[in-house]
Amino acid sequence: MLDHLQKLGATTLQTLERLGRGHLFLFHVLLGMPALLKRLGLVVYQVYSVGVLSLLIIGVAGLFVGMVLALQGYNTLVDFGAEESLGVVVALTLVRELGPVVASLLFAGRAGSALTAEIGLMKATEQLSAMEMMAIDPLHRVVAPRFLAGVIALPLLAALFSAVGVIGGYFVSVGLLGVDEGAFWSQMQAKVDLFEDIANGVIKSLVFGVVVTWIAVFEGYDAIPTSEGVSRATTRTVVHGSLAVLGLDFVLTALMFG
Amino acid sequence: MPSTNETNNADNMPLVQIRGLRYFRGSRPIFDGVDIDIMRGHLTAIMGPSGTGKTTLLRLIGGQLCPHEGSILVDGEDVAKLSSKQLYQLRKRMGMLFQNGALLTDINVFENVAFPLREHTLLPEAMIRHLVLMKLEAVGLRGANQLMPSELSGGMARRVALARAIALDPMMIMYDEPFTGQDPISKGVLVSLLKNLNDALQLTSVLVSHDVREALSIADYAYVISEGKVVEHGSAEAIRNSRSDWVHQFIHGEKDGPVPFHYAANNLFEDLMQG
Numbered sequence: 238m239l240d241h242l243q244k245l246g247a248t249t250l251q252t253l254e255r256l257g258r259g260h261l262f263l264f265h266v267l268l269g270m271p272a273l274l275k276r277l278g279l280v281v282y283q284v285y286s287v288g289v290l291s292l293l294i295i296g297v298a299g300l301f302v303g304m305v306l307a308l309q310g311y312n313t314l315v316d317f318g319a320e321e322s323l324g325v326v327v328a329l330t331l332v333r334e335l336g337p338v339v340a341s342l343l344f345a346g347r348a349g350s351a352l353t354a355e356i357g358l359m360k361a362t363e364q365l366s367a368m369e370m371m372a373i374d375p376l377h378r379v380v381a382p383r384f385l386a387g388v389i390a391l392p393l394l395a396a397l398f399s400a401v402g403v404i405g406g407y408f409v410s411v412g413l414l415g416v417d418e419g420a421f422w423s424q425m426q427a428k429v430d431l432f433e434d435i436a437n438g439v440i441k442s443l444v445f446g447v448v449v450t451w452i453a454v455f456e457g458y459d460a461i462p463t464s465e466g467v468s469r470a471t472t473r474t475v476v477h478g479s480l481a482v483l484g485l486d487f488v489l490t491a492l493m494f495g
Numbered sequence: 496m497p498s499t500n501e502t503n504n505a506d507n508m509p510l511v512q513i514r515g516l517r518y519f520r521g522s523r524p525i526f527d528g529v530d531i532d533i534m535r536g537h538l539t540a541i542m543g544p545s546g547t548g549k550t551t552l553l554r555l556i557g558g559q560l561c562p563h564e565g566s567i568l569v570d571g572e573d574v575a576k577l578s579s580k581q582l583y584q585l586r587k588r589m590g591m592l593f594q595n596g597a598l599l600t601d602i603n604v605f606e607n608v609a610f611p612l613r614e615h616t617l618l619p620e621a622m623i624r625h626l627v628l629m630k631l632e633a634v635g636l637r638g639a640n641q642l643m644p645s646e647l648s649g650g651m652a653r654r655v656a657l658a659r660a661i662a663l664d665p666m667m668i669m670y671d672e673p674f675t676g677q678d679p680i681s682k683g684v685l686v687s688l689l690k691n692l693n694d695a696l697q698l699t700s701v702l703v704s705h706d707v708r709e710a711l712s713i714a715d716y717a718y719v720i721s722e723g724k725v726v727e728h729g730s731a732e733a734i735r736n737s738r739s740d741w742v743h744q745f746i747h748g749e750k751d752g753p754v755p756f757h758y759a760a761n762n763l764f765e766d767l768m769q770g
């Protein structure tokens with residue numbers, strides 16, 4: 238019994254300590270941001286590698302999610318004779334919820350894991366140490382551009398996800414299910430609000446971008462510098478990143494629309 | 496203790512002055528009261544059996560680790576007490592060659608050597624190209640400048656890392672095992688390169704090496720450390736002629752003698768029987 242208590246205590250302390258380290262880490266990375274303004278090339282390159290290279294998976298996923306939404310929504314709405322509203326249903330679901338959330342989950346799996354593995358391996362092969370000895374702070378040179386790139390890329394990817402999803406929904410609704418094209422678009426235009434819906438969706442994706450990328454770069458930087466340590470850190474990025482997105486989504490939704 | 500001002504002026508003060516250094520890994524002492532002086536302009540060799548903490552010593556001097564007791568003064572500044580900004584300023588004047596090279600794997604050889612120049616200077620591209628090719632020429636790898644680190648052998652990677660370490664013309668350079676993985680010819684070239692760098696540029700060099708013969712052939716002064724202590728120090732000649740059995744065995748690589756080859760362990764028989 239006492240043993241368990243002791244273990245619980247130790248685990249709690251470790252978790253708290255790690256949490257503290259994570260925040261200090263973020264603080265230190267943020268300090269490196271001003272210097273990045275002079276070296277936008279570094280950020281652009283990272284936006285390419287975390288963002289542009291995620292385009293395909295985000296696009297394809299968005300298309301299918303939009304199509305499925307239209308199919309499912311139609312079945313419900315048609316009972317009430319409200320299938321004209323399909324456009325609104327698809328667009329609101331995507332913009333408010335699925336766009337930011339699903340894009341973030343995919344981002345954690347596609348780009349977050351890659352960031353963790355890259356930084357973790359740089360640590361394991363002493364590249365970060367070597368930079369320190371060359372008087373270059375790896376937090377500023379390696380981590381900060383990647384962090385900023387993630388924060389920039391995710392909202393854009395989420396927006397793209399929603400846009401492609403709406404198009405997918407359009408094809409299924411209008412092309413397959415015979416919903417009136419004019420009604421589909423005009424209702425969407427009338428009911429989707431720029432601030433209430435779109436801005437809130439963007440805020441969500443921005444928050445998820447910060448959290449997922451933060452987890453990814455911290456896990457990499459904090460990884461035990463061995464193959465096993467890096468592989469575990471990569472797994473943790475995906476698991477913790479996804480759970481954080483889902484948990485935060487609930488909180489944010491409650492605050493915004495509750 | 497002399498004030499910083501005096502230290503900087505006095506050229507005969509050691510560049511690195513280590514006093515009463517104690518450092519632990521867990522409860523295991525790696526250094527247990529070590530005093531080392533590294534004189535300006537000298538090439539100082541640090542030798543000792545594998546696992547005694549030579550790499551650890553270099554990391555302590557570079558401020559990547561903090562001593563648990565004692566002080567490490569580099570150019571009159573206590574490394575452990577510097578703010579991170581001051582530490583980075585100091586490190587700009589130190590070069591370090593890592594034991595495994597530690598090249599940045601996502602950029603090619605040329606960019607690796609150019610890396611510190613690009614980060615710390617605003618030199619024009621033509622100048623950087625010139626400097627990088629000169630440094631690579633010195634280590635015999637100018638022709639390999641477009642290769643990626645994954646395409647290099649271990650010995651080549653270490654020579655590229657050497658070129659990178661001297662890119663900024665530091666005041667002091669620390670070499671961690673520069674000769675391992677080199678064939679006899681490149682080893683010979685490297686030995687004279689280290690010596691030339693030291694003499695021509697008036698660098699201060701710290702050379703960690705197992706290759707006792709090569710290290711002693713160019714060292715002005717040498718320390719032999721083992722089990723957390725300095726067991727012998729003196730000029731190369733003095734070390735060669737050391738009367739200590741221990742040092743004699745180490746220098747001549749004899750199998751029998753006081754130096755243990757094994758990491759501290761229980762009786763082998765008992766260990767085997769326990770399984």
Ligand SMILES: Nc1ncnc2c1ncn2[C@@H]1O[C@H](COP(=O)(O)OP(=O)(O)OP(=O)(O)O)[C@@H](O)[C@H]1O
Pocket residue numbers: 520525544545546547548549550551552594
């Ligand atoms: N990260 C670490 N955690 C715990 N112990 C460590 C760590 N790094 C090194 N050690 C221990 O510190 C001791 C000294 O290591 P160090 O790498 O400095 O040895 P070395 O003298 O450079 O050896 P070699 O000549 O083989 O490179 C080793 O015995 C090792 O067990």
Ligand SMILES: [Mg+2]
Pocket residue numbers: 549550551594671
């Ligand atoms: Mg070593």
